[in-house]
Amino acid sequence: MDTPASLADKTIGCIGCGNMGGAIIGGLAGMPGLRLFGYNRTPERLAPLVAKGVTAVPDIPGLVAACDIVIIGVKPYLVGGVIAEALPALKPETVLISIAAGVTLEDLREAVRGRCHVVRVMPNTPALVGAGIFGIQEDPELPEAVFRTVLDLFGLLGSTIVLPEKKFNAFMALVGCGPAYVFHFMDALAEAGVTMGFTRQEALDLVTRLVLGSAKLAALPGSHPAILREQVCSPAGVTIAAINHLDRTAVRGHLIDAVLAAYAKS
Numbered sequence: 001m002d003t004p005a006s007l008a009d010k011t012i013g014c015i016g017c018g019n020m021g022g023a024i025i026g027g028l029a030g031m032p033g034l035r036l037f038g039y040n041r042t043p044e045r046l047a048p049l050v051a052k053g054v055t056a057v058p059d060i061p062g063l064v065a066a067c068d069i070v071i072i073g074v075k076p077y078l079v080g081g082v083i084a085e086a087l088p089a090l091k092p093e094t095v096l097i098s099i100a101a102g103v104t105l106e107d108l109r110e111a112v113r114g115r116c117h118v119v120r121v122m123p124n125t126p127a128l129v130g131a132g133i134f135g136i137q138e139d140p141e142l143p144e145a146v147f148r149t150v151l152d153l154f155g156l157l158g159s160t161i162v163l164p165e166k167k168f169n170a171f172m173a174l175v176g177c178g179p180a181y182v183f184h185f186m187d188a189l190a191e192a193g194v195t196m197g198f199t200r201q202e203a204l205d206l207v208t209r210l211v212l213g214s215a216k217l218a219a220l221p222g223s224h225p226a227i228l229r230e231q232v233c234s235p236a237g238v239t240i241a242a243i244n245h246l247d248r249t250a251v252r253g254h255l256i257d258a259v260l261a262a263y264a265k266s
């Protein structure tokens with residue numbers, strides 16, 4: 001993929017390169033024309049990113065000074081402290097992006113004290129393979145060119161959606177947390193495969209291909225999961241017996257409640 005013009009001369013850094021920050025900066029690594037930087041509390045964690053061409057920086061002010069776009073990838077309760085450390089190095093044109101659950105745009109504005117642009121983004125881990133979904137909170141105060149740059153940046157790692165604040169937590173509960181639901185479901189299916197005699201590797205491989213293929217079918221224009229499911233369930237067949245069991249044990253209701261539990265906590 002070509003680097004969008006808006007990012008051509010930009011330096012991009014991440015403070016806190018763990019699961020999510022690492023997935024973002026690691027996903028961007030190797031894309032032509034991007035200059036990437038990383039700082040992590042435990043520097044050893046940066047090694048795989050450095051191997052991909054990311055420049056390790058020894059501290060927060062150093063990273064902020066080097067970068068036009070700064071992604072904060074630490075846990076939510078650490079965001080305030082990281083911004084306080086970054087404050088002296090912030091420039092008016094710096095774009096500070098938080099991916100932290102529960103840290104609002106208002107929190108970010110207060111923390112930077114008007115010294116730079118702030119953006120709230122909710123990612124998910126498939127960013128690592130270019131298939132992330134990024135919710136970006138709409139913000140009429142942000143200059144259009146800055147918003148375009150942010151859309152272009154995350155567009156390199158998957159797809160983007162602009163969200164009003166009132167939908168942000170719902171997006172987080174459904175999509176930010178979503179990969180965990182899918183992996184949990186896949187792990188359970190693989191467990192069934194092992195129970196029936198497949199090796200764990202065979203079962204995981206089969207389930208992964210199953211999910212990839214089913215997602216491709218569901219993504220066809222006009223597809224609907226309920227109709228696709230009906231097409232697999234022959235009258236008096238084996239699949240409808242399994243679906244009956246899922247319905248009797250309220251798996252559908254439990255899935256809905258699981259997402260609502262995440263939403264209630266967000």
Ligand SMILES: NC(=O)c1ccc[n+]([C@@H]2O[C@H](COP(=O)([O-])OP(=O)(O)OC[C@H]3O[C@@H](n4cnc5c(N)ncnc54)[C@H](OP(=O)(O)O)[C@@H]3O)[C@@H](O)[C@H]2O)c1
Nearest residue numbers: 016017018019020040041042073074075076099100101176
């Ligand atoms: N994981 C997801 O699927 C997901 C999805 C959406 C949003 N998020 C958001 O992403 C953020 C990170 O979550 P995560 O799951 O990626 O956590 P994580 O794996 O624990 O990563 C956080 C990283 O921040 C580093 N760190 C902590 N304090 C630091 C500091 N002062 N300066 C620099 N680095 C520091 C940690 O370093 P150490 O190596 O020393 O621990 C760790 O590598 C959270 O705010 C979360 O809400 C995560």
